[in-house]
Amino acid sequence: MQWTTEQRYTRIEDIAEKDLTALKEKVDRSPWRQTYHIQPETGLLNDPNGFSFYNGEYHLFYQWFPLGPVHGIKYWYHTKSKDLVHWENAGIAIRPNDDIDSHGAYSGSGIEHNGQLYLMYTGNTRDDQWVRHPKQNIAVMDEKGVIEKWKTPVIDHVPDDYTDHFRDPKVWKENGTFYAIIGAQRTDKTGCVVLYSSPDMEKWTFEGEIKTGLPRFGYMWECPDYFTVDDQGVFIFSPQGIAPDGDHYHNIYQSGYVLGNLDVHTQTIQHSDFHELDRGFDFYAPQTMETPDGRRIMVGWMGLPEIAYPTDAHGWAHCLTLPREITIENGRLIQRPVRELQSLRGIQMEAAAELSNETKTFDSFSGTSFELICSFTIHDAASCGIEIRVNENEKTVITYDAVQKKVILDRTFSGSPVSTDYGTVRSCHLDAECVTFQLFVDSSSLELFVNDGLDVFTSRIFPSDDCTGIRFFASGGRASCRAVKWTIGG
Numbered sequence: 001m002q003w004t005t006e007q008r009y010t011r012i013e014d015i016a017e018k019d020l021t022a023l024k025e026k027v028d029r030s031p032w033r034q035t036y037h038i039q040p041e042t043g044l045l046n047d048p049n050g051f052s053f054y055n056g057e058y059h060l061f062y063q064w065f066p067l068g069p070v071h072g073i074k075y076w077y078h079t080k081s082k083d084l085v086h087w088e089n090a091g092i093a094i095r096p097n098d099d100i101d102s103h104g105a106y107s108g109s110g111i112e113h114n115g116q117l118y119l120m121y122t123g124n125t126r127d128d129q130w131v132r133h134p135k136q137n138i139a140v141m142d143e144k145g146v147i148e149k150w151k152t153p154v155i156d157h158v159p160d161d162y163t164d165h166f167r168d169p170k171v172w173k174e175n176g177t178f179y180a181i182i183g184a185q186r187t188d189k190t191g192c193v194v195l196y197s198s199p200d201m202e203k204w205t206f207e208g209e210i211k212t213g214l215p216r217f218g219y220m221w222e223c224p225d226y227f228t229v230d231d232q233g234v235f236i237f238s239p240q241g242i243a244p245d246g247d248h249y250h251n252i253y254q255s256g257y258v259l260g261n262l263d264v265h266t267q268t269i270q271h272s273d274f275h276e277l278d279r280g281f282d283f284y285a286p287q288t289m290e291t292p293d294g295r296r297i298m299v300g301w302m303g304l305p306e307i308a309y310p311t312d313a314h315g316w317a318h319c320l321t322l323p324r325e326i327t328i329e330n331g332r333l334i335q336r337p338v339r340e341l342q343s344l345r346g347i348q349m350e351a352a353a354e355l356s357n358e359t360k361t362f363d364s365f366s367g368t369s370f371e372l373i374c375s376f377t378i379h380d381a382a383s384c385g386i387e388i389r390v391n392e393n394e395k396t397v398i399t400y401d402a403v404q405k406k407v408i409l410d411r412t413f414s415g416s417p418v419s420t421d422y423g424t425v426r427s428c429h430l431d432a433e434c435v436t437f438q439l440f441v442d443s444s445s446l447e448l449f450v451n452d453g454l455d456v457f458t459s460r461i462f463p464s465d466d467c468t469g470i471r472f473f474a475s476g477g478r479a480s481c482r483a484v485k486w487t488i489g490g
């Protein structure tokens, strides 16, 4: 279905209850509804926003267009959790119903200040000529969860030398001063980020553009984030307009990081090379927060802009990733599923096998929603790996290719196709004799952590209902494998 501009800008407040109920019923009938991931009740979810811990709970908001699987007028939807695992829907947080955000409450972040949660976000506005005027706004949530928007933007214009692609403030506090990093596009159509400072979250001063070693790297940088882990600075952003290069940059847009400490006074960052955060098909616009016990946790959007997904036909699209803890080890960013996720573990099963040029199944190793940890020791096999969500015709294949020294995720036969123009295989380099795959599988997704978080592949898959099989294989020689699996849910 083609959505007209009018339909995209229809607000949920203007929809009859019965139409909303009909949409909900349609969504509920979708075979690909997730069982333990954050997903929208209806419509389209995109970026995680305002990820924070406040008043004894984690708060995680997301970009939401309620009325269908398209990028229409965006709301902030609020979810909260005591444990980063079980999330409660808390309703709409920010409605795009003022002059300062008339065409969408775009992405932003959250920070506690004066006993309240301050949400700084981009108000997307357009004038009669449909020219965009981004505003940076504040909404404040109190201890009762009541959210009030300030009626005047705190940054009401784009500085000279930048276009109207100017959004997604991420705020942090350093030495008593608030800083906000904002994604931007220079007038010469290259991407960058700029820095603002504030003593009080109210008065903001433009400090300047952040000088990086990537002066011409794509045409827009979205959703920036900056933080330190054990004093090591990490700068994350989602650049658009990067061409594929070997195994890298095959999705429509990228998300990645550089390591380096930002000097807020000179707005300079000396940094490492850019690395993709995720090697799968569906990962974008991540955001991080710090837990009360000092861990840095990241959540991403398990989807990409401008790509059609099979659930579109069912009135909804996308979900968020599981929360991952970020550490820096030997100059590399490592991502591990947060330990709280172990509380999802149900029935446990174990298996071990010597595989010699064969594919094996194990009793009761099957399912559509589970965690699986599987370690391979490669003797002389050319490759080995796992097939999941298998039926007669479909399978999702994870391979360690010991000859090419690559981990390969293949969703060519995963079921309903997604964005095949961008390829159906993703791979990354790994040189190891032992390979461990930790998988979180849900009705329509796979998150694969390789060798204890060295690399991660995040992907949606859309298999048929009866794709429950799991198989282990080695080809061109021998490999041994040990696996442990836990059911999740039902």
Ligand code: FRU
Pocket (backbone or CB within 6 Å): 046, 047, 063, 074, 106, 107, 108, 122, 167, 168, 222, 223, 285, 305
């Ligand atoms: C990234 C993004 C952000 C913007 C939001 C709008 O996916 O384009 O830059 O704030 O989505 O929904």
